[in-house]
Amino acid sequence: MDKEQKAIERIKTASDMSLHHYKKPLVCTYSGGKDSDVMLELFKRSGIPFEVHNSHTTADAPQTVRHIREVFQRLELDDIKCEIEKPTYQGVRTSMWRLIPKKLMPPTRLVRYCCSVLKETGCANRYIATGVRWDESTQRGTRTEFEKIGHTKADKEAFTTLMLMNDNDSRRRMTELCMQKNKMVVNPIIDWTHSDIWEFINSEHIETCELYQCGYDRVGCIGCPLVSKKRYKEFADFPEYKKLYIHAFGRMLEERKRRGKESKWKDGYEVFLWWMEDDNIPGQMTIDDFLEV
Structure with missing residues (x-):
């Protein structure tokens, strides 16, 4: 079975379970990136009902936001339900720039509160x-095709084993295992490589975000810390985002001072340079200084 068909079979299996357990269609999460565009095409080919x-x-680039809206407009013309959810924190609408002062620290590779919120x-x-794909990172290499959020390691192993079995009895037992209300996840293209993604996009003429044609x-x-030095190009291309981060870091320092927290920076710009891993900034705080937060 080729990877495309295998991915579609995973989608169909998850769809059956979603309709049976939740009484609602499977949801295709969509970020506007190339993997999302591949996923969306596979969902269409699967023939299942989906949202x-x-x-x-x-904090997405304007081009990404525009691509998402254009894709959603086309989907809605085909009567496919689409939702763009605005973030909230502690019951109030928020943004990256409001979240940083509240968290009293910049988002980092080790403390990714931005993702969770x-x-x-x-x-x-x-x-x-x-x-999610295995070849994206070592951490993602531990993920499985079918997962349940909020499970123990033993639950995860049992859940994965049942999902990989094909007989109807195993599906019935898996349903019983997951009757507790939880978010459940399928990763249809988990075994696809970077090359697989682009080969599929090019062969099927899938439209992607224009940033990919601009060297991204x-x-x-x-500014995601996980992309390391590539952030320099991002901030060169999108200087207004740099200003937003610096301003948010400045308000973060004000909030730390108000709460009596230590700070070794003078202003938001120094925080920004530390955050960009500039070794020339004296008196830098380390991630350990923030762990109490």
């Missing part, structure tokens, strides 16, 4: 599909 969900991070809170008590190999939050 599409985007978490508006507030801006990207991962949607679709509660639903079965969702993501574009990823589409996500501008």
Whole structure:
């Protein structure tokens, strides 16, 4: 079985479980990136009923936001339900720039509160599909085709084993295992490589975000710490986002001072340079200084 057909079979299996357990269609999560566009095409080919969900991070590039809206407009013309969810924190609408002062620290590779608040809170008590792939990172290499959010390691192993079995009895037992209301996840393209993604996009003439034609190999939050030095190009291309981060870091320092927290920076610009891993900034705080937060 080729990877395309295998991915579609995973989608169909998850769809059956979503309709049976949640009484609602499977949700295709959509970020506007290349993996999301591949996922969306596979969903269309699967023939299942589905919905599409985007978490508006507030830090995506304008081109990404525009691509998402254009894709959603076309989907809605085909009567496919689409939702762009605006982020909230502690019951109030928020953004990356409001979140930083509240968290009293910049988002980092080790403390990714931005992801947990801006990207991962949607679709509660639903079965969702993501574009997670093993070859994206070592950490993602531990993920499985079918997952249940909020499970123990033993639950995960039992859940995965049952999902990989094909007989109807195993599906019945898996349903019983998952009767507790939780978010459940299928990763249809988990075994696809970077080359697989682009080969599929090119062969099937799938439209992607224009940033890929501008030298970008990823589409996500501008300034994400996980992309390391590539952030320099992002801030060169999108200087207004740099200003937003610096301003948010300045308000973060004000809030730390108000709460009596230590700070070794003079202003938001020094925080920004530290955040960009500039070794020339004296008196830098380390991530350990923030752990109490």
